[in-house]
Amino acid sequence: MPLKFDTPAGINPIDRQNVIGRPQDRLDGPLKVSGLAPYAYERHDVAPDAAYGVMVGSAIATGRIVHIDAADAEAAPGVIAVVTAANAGPLKKADSHTAKLLAGPEVEHFDQAVALVVAETFEQARDAAKLVRVDYAPGKGRFDLAKEKDGAPLSPDGFAKAASKAGDFEAGFKKAPVKIDQTYSTPDQAHAMMEPHATTARWDGDQLTLWTSNQMIAWSVRDTATTLGIDKSKVRLVSPYVGGGFGSKLWIRADALLAALGAKATGRAVKVALARPQIYNNTTHRPATIQRIRIGADKDGVIDAIGHESWSGDLPGGGAEIAAIQTRQLYGGANRMTAHYLATLDLPEGNAMRAPGEAVGLLALEIAMDELAEKVGVDPVELRIRNDVQYDPEKGPSVPFSSRKLVECLRTGAERFGWDRRNPKPGQMRDGRWLVGMGMAVAFRGAPATKSAARIIVDGKGRVTVETDMTDIGTGSYTILGQTAAEMMGVPLDHVTVNLGDSNFPASSGSGGQWGAASSTAGVYAACVAARAAIAQKAGFNADDADFVDGHVVAGNRRVKLGDAAGPDGVTVVDQIEFGDLSKKFAQATFGAHFVEVGVDVETCEVRIRRMGGAFAAGRILNPKSARSQVIGAMTMGIGAALMEELIVDTRFGYFVNHDMAEYHVPVHADVPHQDVFFVDELDDKATPLKAKGVGELGICGAGAAVANAIYNATGVRLRDYPLTLDKILEGLETA
């Protein structure tokens, strides 16, 4: 029976923190550092005869395929098959996808797949792919957000409502003695995870197996079945190791569909990896935004009116980048409004990237707060503290936050960083050729949780095995799920085996939206509760009295080894966590404060991050070691967003020009200093039975704005158009 989480968690075995809450090395670490963890394209073990598939992408953004001439490709050495929409058989589009995974005859975006060439070797397939001649009838397209923005309608309600209101924003803003009214922009960004999208596919009769690189196994089984028009029971997905996702692998992409089609056409296992230069236009990206923020405050900086509107674009039927979402809950103020408008663009599909909404929303909002701080002459940290609110400000005091330790994060973070050494007047600190500045910003990210199931197996030796389709995309899932089971079953971590990422296992939350850690550990908790009951009963204990400690089941003065209690055949239990309405009664979110010191070269305006640190509150930190890594990784992505990341749109032909790792810049070693991460003590008993919240996305939220504010403090140049490249700073300095 599913465990329903609908009342706050009481004391439970997790609170012992014998294994949970302690810094643990990753269970998957030794395999990863020795190169033995197999990723999707590396499954010689299960598909030793796999043929090689290479994708051909569309050379136009919109229009039609008139004709595909594959004769030369088919005649090329080693080629086994060429798959196109014309010979692939009927395909449907799953709801998760805005554009089809295989184009034809219509083309919806640049580099949308138009064909797959399958050959005996990679070199043969790659060469033959160039011989596929596609005759297009190009159409017209809309590619420029700034042009399409005016008159764009409210987006449809999606993950969040398109618009929100409380009080009377216009009236409140009008009468406010201090006003900020500014427009900010963020560019299209790429996930640029290191492992390209890749799939090895094999059919056994009508049964399809995809060894693929995917964050959400159950969704992707569903979408594979829908796309191919087969039953879900005929699809198995296996994804034990994922070389990064950041949202780009929430769904199956062209590699998965094409590998399945190629394998069908050839009767062989086929593997397909998107070539790096194809990834940026073929797959999804984080959409660009234009954001207008208006804040009305009193002379002390206390906010009365706050309005945040955001414009983004997507293909027809797509969704908005919900950049105003944090503004609904982050700061107080009686009069409020937010709105997301959606323009139609014919660029590649826009979709979720790490902290969709907040990541770019805070890039704007936290500059606006810095501007307000300066205008009222209040320290930026103090300004945030003055505007803290312990309940959802749109809904009022009847909906308090389950836990909100933003003020602690601000104070602790400021102290650790040495914020008091900042000169509030810009352009005052100098270190040789460097103009030095400090900036800060708040981190905020929602804390959703969703149902998640797991299987627990305890064998006669007392070894515990966890099985769930949860994925580990670098997040540390293997380890925290192992820690959860170890704590619950009263065994050391090395007595636990964790198997993940296989649709044959019970369906989990998957990895996305920062909900993975909180939900999937709760799922393992639920399965362990059931396993404890089954084992206690089997060994003749009263389940309510039995405790599981030190490898034993204990009640009163009776003490039985866990393995003996499980018996020679062991005990296998599947159970699931489900979440009630605590998330409606309480606002739930994670919080933090970022602090950054930059140096700006006085001649070239090159920006270097000199110091970076922050304090964060995200409920119980399950594994401080991997949680810290999540935060520093996300902060690093925040540096990228601030300083360099930008997909450049060719507005004539409708594609991203800089579509590889040489041209789409992401931070490298030399861009990142030591990062100081401090977790504020917090247990959120309304979040999950483990009193934990996710932390995988919190670190990117606000990080880039702290960089922007530090640049302002260093130079006096206020930039509102990301990324903050040296040409923009130089121009600002010259006109200052």
Next chain:
Amino acid sequence: MQTTLKVNGKTERLDLDPRTTLLDALREHLHLTGTKKGCDHGQCGACTVIVEGKRINSCLTLAVMHDGDAIKTIEGLGTPGDLHPMQKAFVTHDGYQCGYCTPGQICSAVAVLDELKAGIPSHVSADLDKIAFSRDEIVERMSGNICRCGAYSNIFEAIADVAGEKA
């Protein structure tokens, strides 16, 4: 084309399409998939291996150009039961997340420490005659190895640990 590679101390004779990169020879022909393909264009460093003592991007070189060469890959550095100190340090310092850039980072890191020992200067070396460990030297030399998970801060600490330096 007949090509002989000495991979991790083992002589491997291969009959290769001349277009095969060293990276694909390792991954697809020798099934040594620890060396990763992140970009296939020399842009990311995931494919870093050590050839005749020097680190190179194995995607940017053809296998047939390495006839007779000694090649060290991540699998040759250590195994889960017997990790190389650098591999161990990456585990201890959590110098990775998804693990996909990791073999390249580790091979690079091992080679970087050798470069310092050999006195090979870098772009940031202030004195060409005195090449020593410093944070600047390490992060400069490691900057061809991209980690999108952003484990840089920890990777530096792992390298410093192996070098016997304080991070």
